[in-house]
Amino acid sequence: MAGRDTVLPEGLVYRLEGLSARHAGGTRAYALQDISLAVRAGEQLALIGPSGAGKTTLLATLSIGHAPEGGTFEAFGTDPWRLSDRERHKLRARQFLAPQTPPLPPRQRVVTAVLAARLPAWSLWQALVSLVKPADPEAAWRALSRFNLGDKLYARVDRLSGGERQRCGLARLLLSSAQALLVDEPLSALDPALSQLTLATLQQEAAARNAALVCSLHQVELALAHFPRIVALKEGRVVFDLPRDQVTQAMIDELYMNEHPPANAPHPHDLPAKLAVGACL
Numbered sequence: 001m002a003g004r005d006t007v008l009p010e011g012l013v014y015r016l017e018g019l020s021a022r023h024a025g026g027t028r029a030y031a032l033q034d035i036s037l038a039v040r041a042g043e044q045l046a047l048i049g050p051s052g053a054g055k056t057t058l059l060a061t062l063s064i065g066h067a068p069e070g071g072t073f074e075a076f077g078t079d080p081w082r083l084s085d086r087e088r089h090k091l092r093a094r095q096f097l098a099p100q101t102p103p104l105p106p107r108q109r110v111v112t113a114v115l116a117a118r119l120p121a122w123s124l125w126q127a128l129v130s131l132v133k134p135a136d137p138e139a140a141w142r143a144l145s146r147f148n149l150g151d152k153l154y155a156r157v158d159r160l161s162g163g164e165r166q167r168c169g170l171a172r173l174l175l176s177s178a179q180a181l182l183v184d185e186p187l188s189a190l191d192p193a194l195s196q197l198t199l200a201t202l203q204q205e206a207a208a209r210n211a212a213l214v215c216s217l218h219q220v221e222l223a224l225a226h227f228p229r230i231v232a233l234k235e236g237r238v239v240f241d242l243p244r245d246q247v248t249q250a251m252i253d254e255l256y257m258n259e260h261p262p263a264n265a266p267h268p269h270d271l272p273a274k275l276a277v278g279a280c281l
């Protein structure tokens with residue numbers, strides 16, 4: 001097994017071959033199908049594709065949060081699902097997944113929520129003490145400031161706006177020591193200026209630590225402007241995986257074709273009988 005500090009010869013962080021994945025109780029057979037992808041240290045790629053394409057499922061799979069059903073998956077040269085729980089947990093600590101809505105405890109202060117990113121590296125005692133007296137408020141402030149949020153250091157998490165919560169979640173990423181940064185739609189609650197700042201900060205951080213950065217985005221124009229490599233997903237499959245200068249408008253149009261409601265969509269008041277209350281009882 002590749003150990004924590006192993007440098008893989010070719011810098012490969014993720015390797016997927018013919019990978020498939022499903023959700024328990026999902027309505028569609030596969031959320032991901034026949035995915036082949038290699039991501040190297042220092043690479044920055046944007047995941048694009050229509051709603052339901054599988055972007056979040058792919059990020060969850062990369063983050064070792066969702067077990068694939070078939071195919072090959074290696075993170076840092078190892079199949080994490082063949083490891084013991086303890087070893088898998090150690091491998092997870094080498095990456096950071098920033099979900100679209102960060103799971104921040106509502107009553108916590110921002111400073112404590114941000115410093116929680118260091119939990120994997122702390123002893124139980126350090127973690128408990130930090131709940132009462134934050135261990136390194138300056139580090140939390142520096143991370144927040146890079147997302148223009150330094151003034152919220154001691155605010156309560158449940159008093160933040162949606163966009164502030166999102167950036168608070170991303171500030172945690174800066175305090176982790178992850179070598180793979182997995183970010184799910186980081187701009188969904190941000191205005192254009194903050195979107196630019198947020199992307200620039202994430203990309204600078206990834207470059208500074210030579211980490212792999214995989215970022216899902218609905219803003220195709222920002223993906224093309226900022227990311228050298230574009231991976232497009234649709235219906236759980238990779239449609240294209242190309243350097244951005246090879247991605248054409250026709251490819252983008254095709255990717256998002258059929259994503260608008262048809263002209264003859266039913267009126268919201270015209271509920272079919274099977275949707276009537278009680279029809280499922």
Ligand SMILES: Nc1ncnc2c1ncn2[C@@H]1O[C@H](COP(=O)(O)OP(=O)(O)OP(=O)(O)O)[C@@H](O)[C@H]1O
Nearest residue numbers: 023025026027028031050051052053054055056057
């Ligand atoms: N927890 C779940 N249980 C069952 N099915 C799920 C679950 N999460 C996602 N799915 C299904 O898996 C497929 C891929 O969803 P996923 O969230 O990965 O897409 P996405 O590209 O991230 O979409 P969006 O852009 O809307 O966030 C969809 O068909 C979705 O309905």
